[in-house]
Amino acid sequence: MDIADLGKRILAGERRALARAITLVESGRTDHRAQARQLIEDLRGHDRQALRIGLSGTPGVGKSTFIEGFGLMLTEQGLKVAVLAVDPSSARSGGSILGDKTRMERLSRERNAFIRPSPSQSHLGGVARRTREAADLCEAAGFDVILIETVGVGQSETMVADMSDLFLLLLAPAGGDELQGVKRGIMETADLILINKADGDLKTTATRTCADYAGALRLLRKRPQDPEGFPKALTVSAVELTGMGTAWAEMQQLTDWRRETGHFAARRAAQARHWFEAEVREGLLARLRREPVKGAMAALALQVEDGGISAVAAAEELLETYLGETREA
Amino acid sequence: MDIADLGKRILAGERRALARAITLVESGRTDHRAQARQLIEDLRGHDRQALRIGLSGTPGVGKSTFIEGFGLMLTEQGLKVAVLAVDPSSARSGGSILGDKTRMERLSRERNAFIRPSPSQSHLGGVARRTREAADLCEAAGFDVILIETVGVGQSETMVADMSDLFLLLLAPAGGDELQGVKRGIMETADLILINKADGDLKTTATRTCADYAGALRLLRKRPQDPEGFPKALTVSAVELTGMGTAWAEMQQLTDWRRETGHFAARRAAQARHWFEAEVREGLLARLRREPVKGAMAALALQVEDGGISAVAAAEELLETYLGETREA
Numbered sequence: 001m002d003i004a005d006l007g008k009r010i011l012a013g014e015r016r017a018l019a020r021a022i023t024l025v026e027s028g029r030t031d032h033r034a035q036a037r038q039l040i041e042d043l044r045g046h047d048r049q050a051l052r053i054g055l056s057g058t059p060g061v062g063k064s065t066f067i068e069g070f071g072l073m074l075t076e077q078g079l080k081v082a083v084l085a086v087d088p089s090s091a092r093s094g095g096s097i098l099g100d101k102t103r104m105e106r107l108s109r110e111r112n113a114f115i116r117p118s119p120s121q122s123h124l125g126g127v128a129r130r131t132r133e134a135a136d137l138c139e140a141a142g143f144d145v146i147l148i149e150t151v152g153v154g155q156s157e158t159m160v161a162d163m164s165d166l167f168l169l170l171l172a173p174a175g176g177d178e179l180q181g182v183k184r185g186i187m188e189t190a191d192l193i194l195i196n197k198a199d200g201d202l203k204t205t206a207t208r209t210c211a212d213y214a215g216a217l218r219l220l221r222k223r224p225q226d227p228e229g230f231p232k233a234l235t236v237s238a239v240e241l242t243g244m245g246t247a248w249a250e251m252q253q254l255t256d257w258r259r260e261t262g263h264f265a266a267r268r269a270a271q272a273r274h275w276f277e278a279e280v281r282e283g284l285l286a287r288l289r290r291e292p293v294k295g296a297m298a299a300l301a302l303q304v305e306d307g308g309i310s311a312v313a314a315a316e317e318l319l320e321t322y323l324g325e326t327r328e329a
Numbered sequence: 330m331d332i333a334d335l336g337k338r339i340l341a342g343e344r345r346a347l348a349r350a351i352t353l354v355e356s357g358r359t360d361h362r363a364q365a366r367q368l369i370e371d372l373r374g375h376d377r378q379a380l381r382i383g384l385s386g387t388p389g390v391g392k393s394t395f396i397e398g399f400g401l402m403l404t405e406q407g408l409k410v411a412v413l414a415v416d417p418s419s420a421r422s423g424g425s426i427l428g429d430k431t432r433m434e435r436l437s438r439e440r441n442a443f444i445r446p447s448p449s450q451s452h453l454g455g456v457a458r459r460t461r462e463a464a465d466l467c468e469a470a471g472f473d474v475i476l477i478e479t480v481g482v483g484q485s486e487t488m489v490a491d492m493s494d495l496f497l498l499l500l501a502p503a504g505g506d507e508l509q510g511v512k513r514g515i516m517e518t519a520d521l522i523l524i525n526k527a528d529g530d531l532k533t534t535a536t537r538t539c540a541d542y543a544g545a546l547r548l549l550r551k552r553p554q555d556p557e558g559f560p561k562a563l564t565v566s567a568v569e570l571t572g573m574g575t576a577w578a579e580m581q582q583l584t585d586w587r588r589e590t591g592h593f594a595a596r597r598a599a600q601a602r603h604w605f606e607a608e609v610r611e612g613l614l615a616r617l618r619r620e621p622v623k624g625a626m627a628a629l630a631l632q633v634e635d636g637g638i639s640a641v642a643a644a645e646e647l648l649e650t651y652l653g654e655t656r657e658a
Contacts, residue, residue, distance in 0.1 A: 037641055044639055269634040276633045279644030280626065284613050284652060297609065304605045305598040310373055312366055315608030323613060324653050 003035050007042040010141050015114060018141045022116055025133040028126070040133055043140040050082075050139040051255060054164030055149045056157045056186070061172045062196045064103040065238035067147055071104070073244050074145055075112040082138040083107070086131050086150040086160050087118035114143065128159050129282075132275060135163060161189045162271055165264060166251055169193045171213070173205035188220055191231050191254060194247060198235035210235045225263040230254055293322045332364050336371040339470050344443060347470045351445055354462040357455070369462055372469040379411075379468040380584060383493030384478045385486045385515070390501045391525045393432040394567035396476055400433070402573050403474055404441040411467040412436070415460050415479040415489050416447035443472065457488050458611075461604060464492060490518045491600055494593060495580055498522045500542070502534035517549055520560050520583060523576060527564035539564045554592040559583055622651045 001024075009017035025036040057063040071081045083104070107113045116134060118127070131148065138146050148164055150156045161167040169190040187193075193213050198206035213233035220231075232250060236243035258264040287293055300314040309317075330353075338346035354365040386392040400410045412433070436442045445463060447456070460477065467475050477493055479485045490496040498519040516522075522542050527535035542562035549560075561579060565572035587593040616622055629643040638646075 037645070041639060041642060269636075272633045272636070272640050273630050275640035276630055276643050277626075279641055280617065280647055281614060283644055283648045284617070285610060288609065288613070297606075301602050301605055304601045307598075307601070310370060311601050311604035312608055313370060314605050315612055316366070318609055319612045323609075 001035060003038050004042060007039055007140075010043065010137060011046060013142045015141075018114065018137055019116075021137050022134045025137065026130045036133065040136055043136070046140055048139055048142055050135075050143050050146045051166065051251075052135055052139075052146045052148060052164045053251065054160040054167040055147055055170060056151070056160060056168070057149075057170030057196075058151055061170050062238045063149060063151075063170055066170055066194070066196055066236065067149060068104040068107045069238045069241050070244055070248070071107045071113055071147065072110065073241070073248065075107075075110045078112075079144040080112045080114075080142060081107075081110075082114040082116070082135075082141075082143040082146045084116050084131055084134055084138070084146065084148045085118040086127055086148060086156050114138065114141075127156075128163070128278070131160075132163050157186055158189070162274060165258075165267065166191045166255065168251075171195050171209070173197055173202045173209045174212075187216065191226075192247065192250060193217065193231065193233040194243075195233065195235045196238055198243060199237035199240045206235045225258060225267065227254065227257040287323065293318070296322050330364060332367050333371060336368055336469075339372065339466060340375060342471045344470075347443065347466055348445075350466050351463045354466065355459045365462065369465055372465065375469055377468055377471055379464075379472050379475045380580075381464055381468075381475045381477060381492065381494045382580065383489040383496040384476055384499060385480070385489060385497070386478075386499030386525075387480055390499050391567045392478060392480075392499055395499055395523070395525055395565065396478060397433040397436045398567050398570050399573055399577070400436045400442055400476065401439065402570070402577065404436075404439045407441075408473040409441045409443075409471060410436075410439075411443040411445070411464075411470075411472040411475045413445050413460055413463050413467070413475065413477045414447040415456055415477060415485050443467065443470075456485075457492070457607070460489075461492050486515055487518070491603060494587075494596065495520045495584065497580075500524050500538070502526055502531045502538045503541075516545065520555075521576065521579060522546065522560065522562040523572075524562065524564045525567055527572060528566035528569045535564045554587060554596065556583065556586040616652065622647070625651050 006017055006021055006024075010021055021036075021039060024032055024039065027033070027036070055063065055067065057066075067083060071083065074081050104115055108115050135146050135148065148160050150160045167189055169186065169192070171193060173195055193210075195206045195210040195213065198210075210233045217231050217233055223231075234243060234247055234250065236247055255264065258267070288297060297318055300309070300318055303309045304311050304314045335346055335350055335353075339350055350365075350368060353361055353368065356362070356365070384392065384396065386395075396412060400412060403410045433444055437444050464475050464477065477489050479489045496518055498515065498521070500522060502524055522539075524535045524539040524542065527539075539562045546560050546562060552560075563572060563576055563579065565576055584593065587596070617626060626647055629638070629647055632638045633640050633643045
């Protein structure tokens with residue numbers, strides 16, 4: 001594969017080149033990884049900057065409908081929109097979200113939209129790396145907005161928040177005034193909480209839920225990266241397409257403020273640092289999955305199980321003999 | 330410090346030697362770590378086997394009162410009982426559970442009881458290693474039962490379950506028939522669920538809560554390590570000391586069955602394997618916190634933040650230059 005040529009075609013905004021490049025970064029093959037690294041390195045230095053919007057919402061809150069409606073609104077404004085998905089269940093099952101494209105049928109037919117289902121990877125760390133790289137590729141290809149969606153399960157929310165410029169939480173109207181068991185940590189991560197389904201019978205409930213969340217957000221400590229009034233809670237209706245314009249205006253206002261005050265760049269810098277540190281840890285631990293360490297570790301594990309050697313002594317032996325580690329003292 | 334002598338005194342059951350040895354394994358000092366490793370290695374090969382009982386319960390369920398009552402019942406039967414604590418909050422605050430001994434005043438005065446507060450460590454992995462080693466030391470010192478208690482927060486429950494022969498969940502009677510938001514994963518880990526406070530006004534509620542949990546446990550898939558009827562839910566009263574004998578009889582029945590069928594030994598073997606693997610990973614990642622890697626990593630991180638180098642390229646450089654890593658392709 002001609003990586004230099006692929007890079008040029010991505011910068012020219014060729015969708016087929018982009019799709020091919022994402023397939024490349026999703027591959028676990030060693031030669032593909034080297035090509036992917038080369039491609040990402042080749043593409044550095046362009047001055048394009050997309051707005052990366054992370055979006056989390058449990059199944060049933062109308063995430064696909066929201067993304068389709070929101071995406072179509074943006075493409076009608078002449079913006080290029082990419083949709084990436086991080087599905088923690090695909091990390092377990094090895095399969096990607098079924099029908100990601102059919103879920104967003106109208107958006108997927110748009111010339112200025114690009115929808116990519118979740119990569120099937122064996123672990124969440126792998127999904128994180130691939131999704132970051134796919135976002136980099138979309139940015140190089142000239143997309144203005146990159147939506148990175150995930151379901152609110154386990155660590156995938158934190159992961160998506162850590163690769164986004166803005167993080168949105170999409171929630172359903174809740175009966176009563178209970179806060180749907182949203183974890184405090186995620187509340188603190190959200191820049192905007194959107195209460196979906198503010199239509200028909202649920203409209204009143206949505207408004208009340210929104211007020212509850214707005215109240216809860218006011219109780220959180222003011223963050224330096226927020227102007228006055230943020231984070232906010234808003235109501236939207238993905239089916240009636242109401243509230244979408246307001247939500248987008250709030251996102252733009254927040255982004256403009258962060259760009260001016262340097263918080264936007266600082267967040268990207270901190271994310272790059274976290275990515276670097278994660279890559280180092282992952283690279284180091286990858287040695288345990290390669291020979292001769294893998295075999296030696298398996299053999300020692302059997303001895304540990306038999307009681308022939310203690311766990312600590314066995315670990316020391318492996319580290320000293322195969323991993324160039326010297327005993328601490 | 331004469332490690333060989335300390336080992337002999339521990340095997341002779343000297344409490345002061347045991348306390349001193351636990352202080353040694355809790356130390357983060359490099360020379361102390363080496364001595365601790367030597368001590369643990371010296372003590373291998375004794376044929377004593379304590380029953381390690383993990384116990385989780387959120388603050389307010391009466392954990393201390395239960396442990397005191399349960400511990401006193403065991404010492405009255407002539408058994409030697411050690412109590413160790415894993416407090417995830419101490420991993421954050423750097424302080425151990427305050428007043429661990431005063432919480433269990435009567436038990437702490439017993440000649441056959443030994444109570445040790447949670448070690449203050451900077452991270453949960455460190456707490457796990459120290460607690461495992463402390464349990465090994467208590468076993469060598471001839472204790473019959475080692476109670477390892479934790480609060481039901483974050484990963485500390487899983488950690489304690491992974492160093493115990495039996496895992497108990499202590500719960501309070503719940504109003505209504507709700508299952509107190511106990512995570513399914515923890516339900517599946519429990520060998521026995523004890524509903525405490527089955528006394529006074531709460532007795533009826535406790536009985537109903539117990540029936541609810543018994544029903545929920547029946548819906549779980551039968552585990553090979555359980556005889557018919559396990560895991561069970563029982564009511565106890567830590568203040569009236571009722572149900573304690575029944576709970577202990579159930580624990581003994583389960584343990585006897587597991588010893589006879591080989592599941593007891595298999596669980597210990599698997600735990601030793603996990604410990605070995607965790608030690609290897611931890612030992613490998615420890616290199617990142619030592620010079621010259623630490624300094625090089627900090628310098629590269631700054632370059633990554635500035636955009637001078639990509640996260641992936643920087644990680645590759647660090648792995649190749651300082652960590653003896655060769656590029657994958």
